[in-house]
Amino acid sequence: MKRLGVALLLVAASAAAQDRRKSGTEFMSESTRAMQRDDTQNPAMLWVANGGALWQAKAGKAGKSCAACHGDVAGMRGVASRYPAFDPSAGRVVTLGERINLCRTGKQQAAAFAPESEGLLGLEAHVALQSRGLPLAPPADAATRAAAARGQALYGQRIGQLNLSCAQCHDDSWGRKLAGATIPQAHANAYPIYRLEWQGMGSLQRRLRNCMSGVRAQVPPLGAQELVDLEAWLALRAQGMALETPGVRP
Amino acid sequence: MTARALIHMPASAKAGEIVEIRALIAHPMESGYRPGADGKPVPQDVIRGFTCTYEGEPVFAAELHPAIAANPYLAFFIRASVTGTLEFTWRGDNGFAQTERKTLTVSP
Numbered sequence: 001m002k003r004l005g006v007a008l009l010l011v012a013a014s015a016a017a018q019d020r021r022k023s024g025t026e027f028m029s030e031s032t033r034a035m036q037r038d039d040t041q042n043p044a045m046l047w048v049a050n051g052g053a054l055w056q057a058k059a060g061k062a063g064k065s066c067a068a069c070h071g072d073v074a075g076m077r078g079v080a081s082r083y084p085a086f087d088p089s090a091g092r093v094v095t096l097g098e099r100i101n102l103c104r105t106g107k108q109q110a111a112a113f114a115p116e117s118e119g120l121l122g123l124e125a126h127v128a129l130q131s132r133g134l135p136l137a138p139p140a141d142a143a144t145r146a147a148a149a150r151g152q153a154l155y156g157q158r159i160g161q162l163n164l165s166c167a168q169c170h171d172d173s174w175g176r177k178l179a180g181a182t183i184p185q186a187h188a189n190a191y192p193i194y195r196l197e198w199q200g201m202g203s204l205q206r207r208l209r210n211c212m213s214g215v216r217a218q219v220p221p222l223g224a225q226e227l228v229d230l231e232a233w234l235a236l237r238a239q240g241m242a243l244e245t246p247g248v249r250p
Numbered sequence: 251m252t253a254r255a256l257i258h259m260p261a262s263a264k265a266g267e268i269v270e271i272r273a274l275i276a277h278p279m280e281s282g283y284r285p286g287a288d289g290k291p292v293p294q295d296v297i298r299g300f301t302c303t304y305e306g307e308p309v310f311a312a313e314l315h316p317a318i319a320a321n322p323y324l325a326f327f328i329r330a331s332v333t334g335t336l337e338f339t340w341r342g343d344n345g346f347a348q349t350e351r352k353t354l355t356v357s358p
Contacts, residue, residue, distance in 0.1 A: 040258035043321040046276045049254055199278075199320035 021241060024184040027175075028250060032196070036248035044125060044194035044246030047118070047201045051126025054119055060110025066123070069107060073130055080128035081136050081243045084232045086143035093147040093228055097124050097203060115222035121192050121201045128192070128245035135242060136189055138235040151233025154226055160217030166230075181250065187238040188231065190247025197250065204231055253277055255350050257338060262355040263330035269354070271302070271310075272325045273338055277346075281316040297342035300324060304354075305334035314342075330356045 025033055035041045055066045055073050070076060083096040090102055100123050101112040113120035138144060155166045169178065170186035177183070191204040198206075205227045212219045220226045255275040263269050275297070282294025294316060302310040310326045328336075338350045 040256070040272045040274070041323060041325075043274060043323065045256055046254045046274065046321060049256060196319070 019240075021187060021238070022174075022185055023187055023189055023241060023244060024247070024249060025190070025244060027182045027184045028248075032248055032250055036190075036244070036246075042194065042246060042248055044192075044201060044248065047122040047192075047194070048125045048129055048246060049122075050118065051122030051124070054123050055126060060104065060108035062107060062109045064108050066103070069103075073126060075130075076127045077130045078134055078137075080124075080131040080245065081134045082139055084144070084147065084228055084235060085139045086141050086147075093144055093232055095205075095228055095231055096127065097121075098223070098228075100124060100127070116203060116206060118201075121203065124203070125192050125201065125246045128243065131243050132245060133242050135240045136235055136238050138232065138239060144232060145236075147229045147232035148236040149233075151229035151231070152236075154230050155233055159212065160215035162215040164215045166211070186234065187241055188234040189238050189241045190244035190249070192245065193247040193249045195249045201246075204234070252348055255338070255340075255348060257350055257352055259336070259352060259354070261353070262357065265330060265332075265356050265358050267330045268327050269330050270325060270327050271336070272323070273300070273302075273350075274321065274323045275340055275348070276321055277340075277342070279314075279316070279318055279320045279322060283316070295343045295346075297322060297340050297346065299341050301339050302326070302328075303337045303339075304328060305332060306337075330354060332356055 025036060028036075035043075039045050052073070058065045058068075067073070080096055083099065084093050086092070087094045087099060087102065089106070090098070094102065097113075097115070097120050100120060104110045105112050113123075138148065158165045158168075166186065169183050174183050174185045188204050191207070192201050193207070194201050203222075205222050208227055208230055209219045209222070253276040255273065257274075258272040260269060277297050278295060279297065280292050280295040282291065282296075284292050286292045296316050296318070297314045299314060300312045301308055309328050312324055314322060333356045334354060336352045336354055338352075339347065341347045
């Protein structure tokens with residue numbers, strides 16, 4: 001019996017040792033954490049409210065709203081936590097934002113939202129909010145895993161004049177300072193985020209492009225395959241961590 | 251020109267109770283000191299003042315300045331006295347004005 005107890009303790013200890021992943025929230029100051037935790041303080045809720053209005057608004061030639069097909073937005077629980085994912089109609093791996101735009105152009109017959117537009121970020125945040133607290137669960141189909149594998153290679157690849165890879169900062173040096181800011185572990189479990197530095201909302205791709213220009217590399221355009229692949233890898237890397245959207249970051 | 255504003259407060263309170271009110275409004279609070287994409291300064295566009303009236307009587311006011319971040323958030327307390335309407339008004343540059351109303355039901 002005693003031996004079994006020791007064995008169980010060892011199992012528990014090794015599980016804790018395995019998962020040393022920390023959400024970006026844990027690297028923030030207490031005041032910023034409070035801002036994210038409390039929906040009445042979180043400025044991202046302004047975007048969520050806009051997204052709620054768009055969810056109900058009829059759009060396009062079809063004159064349909066999101067709600068006309070999907071019903072109440074609460075039914076979208078568990079959707080945001082599985083993106084990016086392979087989409088059969090598009091024939092490729094798409095992000096949640098791209099999926100929303102596929103609905104726009106396909107079902108609603110309306111113009112697609114511009115990347116990083118207020119409307120798209122609002123709808124994304126509104127849909128993602130429904131999955132808050134759920135573990136990230138990227139799908140295991142071959143196409144999504146292939147995108148994640150390409151993303152993993154990009155994550156480890158040195159780029160730019162500074163010749164740095166994502167892994168060098170976010171795997172090897174997390175917790176240390178970079179220009180006064182703490183380097184987090186780069187788990188994308190709170191996007192889209194309200195960033196205090198931006199004084200507004202932004203997508204994961206905006207954040208990725210920030211890092212790329214930071215190391216003085218060539219920055220791919222929004223929606224580029226490399227960025228989607230990186231997103232797919234980050235989702236797999238953060239698999240099982242709770243979705244926090246809408247996040248607040250310094 | 252209306253912006254999205256979120257006001258959080260209880261719908262009802264007991265007479266004499268202290269009630270917290272939280273008001274968040276979407277606004278760029280452009281300081282006037284930043285260069286735009288073309289290198290020229292972006293004209294100033296800030297909310298100048300916020301007032302809250304309770305049944306027509308001012309109970310809270312704030313002055314806002316260019317150093318205040320975008321989407322300003324204000325939290326303050328009032329003492330519930332009578333059932334009535336709270337009126338929240340933001341005023342700023344370029345004729346920006348927005349008013350929101352909430353009702354507070356007060357039980358004795």
